[in-house]
Each structure stands twice: as C-alpha cells, then as structure tokens.
Amino acid sequence: MSRSRSVAVLVGGAVLVVALAGCSDPPQGTVVATNGNLVQVISNPGDTYCHRFIPGGVNAVQDGTLADMRLYRSTDCSGHNDYLSTQTSVGPQNTLFYRSYSFVGQ
Template sequence: MSVPASQSPTPTSRRRRRRRTRIVGGAMLLILATTACSSLGRTAVGTISYTIGPETSVKLTSPKVRGCHRLPPAGTTEVYNNTLVDMVMYRTPDCTGKDTTYLGSRLANNTAPRAAPWRSYSFVH
C-alpha cells in the first residue's frame, strides 16, 4: 500500500516534528536532572530559635534537613520551630532514645520545670 504524494509529509512538517521531539526530550532531561538533585542540600526554610540559660538565645536560619543536629552540651528547654518542616527533639546528644518530643512546623515547646533539657534534634522528612 502506498501513500499518494499529496499525503506524504512535507520537509517543513518533518522539521517541526523533529523540533517538537527535541524540545520534549530536553524538557524531560531537565525534569530528571532537577528531581535527582532536589534532595541534595535541602534545608528547612525558616528559623529555629532556642534559649541557653536565662539570657542567651540562638537563632538558626534554614538548617539542613538531613542528619542529627546537636544543641550545646547544657541543652535547651525552649524551642520555637518557625520552619516549614516538623522536627523531633531528643534528650540525648545523638538523636537516639525513646524520650522524644514532636514539634510541628511553626510551633513552640517548653519542657516541664524538672524535665531534662533537649540536647539534639532532627527533621521529619
């Protein structure tokens, strides 16, 4: 079965089709590259504030999401999570143990007067 000459694709339509294919292919490569690199160096957008002692406060801007974040050895009893990511507070310096506190995004938490201070935190991601 043959196609009449009047129905065969013209050179300009072939060029348009190839151009569209290249554009779609390039867009797909860009999407794949962006997706593959998106978790590298991802940060918790916003600030985390905590106090050390009666007169010292610390403010961290956009800390990394991955890993365990240590607080000073004395720990802290007040934390304000003004980031877009939830976090878990630990009483140990290495983000282990069962005595944890879940601190949602844009929330604050204080320990009870006789409770041990928090010494580390990690993000829920």
C-alpha cells in the same frame, strides 16, 4: 527525530523527574532554643543531619521553620524523641532538656 533519539529524550526526562522527586526544600526559617540563661538562634538550618543544641541542652524550643522537628535528649539524635510541629514551641516550663534535633522527612 529518530526513534533512538526519542527514547533517549524520554529516558533522560524520566531520570530527571526521579531525581527531582527525591529533593525537598531545606527547612527555611529559624529555630530558637534556650536553657533559661543562654539563647541559641539557628537560621535556615541544614536538613540532612543531626543538629546539636548548646552544651547542656535546652528546655525551650521554638520551631519557626517550614519543617516539623524531632527533639532528642541525646546528642546524636538517637533514642526517644518528641515531635514539634512547624511554627510551634515547647517550654520553658519543660523539665526535659533536649540536646539535639533533626527534621522530619530528612
């Protein structure tokens, strides 16, 4: 193999490693949320954006995914947030209503 070809293979391999290092698995599993009257079930939610809960929000959330979550009182994942670890839940005795969520590290 020529020297220029070897360099090309090394550079190509390095680019591939860097590209793969930036990828993470999407949050596999299920998010279950309720406001006491309605139940929202989200299976394998996307990982790169803000998700909205049902209109009016929810006061109980179960994170059944493989990723930690941030729960927000706003509809656009801004402002104060509460942290919810994977495979844990909050509520329904919770008096706060969450209107959106995102995944940590996404």
